[in-house]
Amino acid sequence: MPATPDAALGAAVCAALRGQVEKLGLSIGDEPVWGDAAFDEETDPYSRELSLVAVWRGGARYGKATFFPDGRVFAEYQVLLPHPAQPARYVDSVQVWGHAGQLRGEAVVADYLT
Template sequence: MELSEHIALNRPLAESICQRLVEEIHELGFTNADIQRYPSYDDADFVLVKDPYAGTDHLTCYWYDGAKRQRIGRLQFNSDGTFYAEYDVVRPHPTKTRRFVEGVTAWGKAEQIKSEAKLLEMPA
């Protein structure tokens, strides 16, 4: 299967994953004005990566900052039907002054998308 076929095949799930990442960011209390870029499937760079165990290609998506210099997120589809996504937020928590939001993650399968924020304790 070619790259374009992988992109099309994974689109419905990828868009649901992106939406879940955005929801996780908003659940933390961030507003659209707080976040410059959100994960969008259409904004990703796509590559096929060979699964060393199954020997098949799987789609990996990368998001970069506006200048395309620094990677700010990744979504990987695995050959067993699972996925893992991470997206950088890198901002102080909007309501918890002692917390810093490193990013948000999502994982699972098509029928079950789980997500959580990656929080760090701020130094005293």
């Protein structure tokens, strides 16, 4: 079983993902929940560095957070809700990245297929 990232960092990543959703005036409740993540290790095919990966699946949404050896993190979590200000678009997911205490992020918005 792989080690897990620091719980405080994991909770901060979850809060940052929810914060990106809230910036849009939307809510995904208390998702993602750090304690619900499953963990695995991934080897980068180029650098050969081993990263720790947290995955949320099995619920209404899917998400993944990668914790790199140098302290960086990249996380993405599904939202799948209509965009509140753009009727022809929906919020596919949100992403956050950076280091502990310095997480930035954005929403991934897509057009409805017609």
